[in-house]
Amino acid sequence: MLIGFEHVGMTVSDMDRAVAFYCDLLGLSLIERNKVDRGEIGFFDTGAGMLEVFAPDASTVDRFRDVPLHEAGLRHLTFAYSNISEVLSRLSAAGIEIIEGPRAARNTPLIRQLAFVRDPDGIMVELVERGEGR
Numbered sequence: 001m002l003i004g005f006e007h008v009g010m011t012v013s014d015m016d017r018a019v020a021f022y023c024d025l026l027g028l029s030l031i032e033r034n035k036v037d038r039g040e041i042g043f044f045d046t047g048a049g050m051l052e053v054f055a056p057d058a059s060t061v062d063r064f065r066d067v068p069l070h071e072a073g074l075r076h077l078t079f080a081y082s083n084i085s086e087v088l089s090r091l092s093a094a095g096i097e098i099i100e101g102p103r104a105a106r107n108t109p110l111i112r113q114l115a116f117v118r119d120p121d122g123i124m125v126e127l128v129e130r131g132e133g134r
Contacts, residue, residue, distance in 0.1 A: 007050035010123065013061035015040045017120045018053050025091055026079060046079060064122035076124035084115050084127040091117055110134060
């Protein structure tokens, strides 16, 4: 029997930058951070699952490439907030790229409004306010 969503894993170029973005700016909690073979791994708690972040020892990590609509793949990460305008103000002040929003969602029973930003490695992150009753 399924008991819940556990985590999604991703690669970043710099663990310190990932901690600054995901914890300091987005409010996730760093639960564990360890050196591992060929890099460093961190687990960030979202309150409803974890984000596993790997930072390789490589001298360079290529910037994230958006998955075209005709290719299978993960397109973005989504985090829910009570007020995304407050989060966007904090991100904007920190110089984070805001792609879109805030705007009304199309699937309003699930999501009231949304915005899209990019993390320091170009990974698209969606910020949402949930719809009534969610």
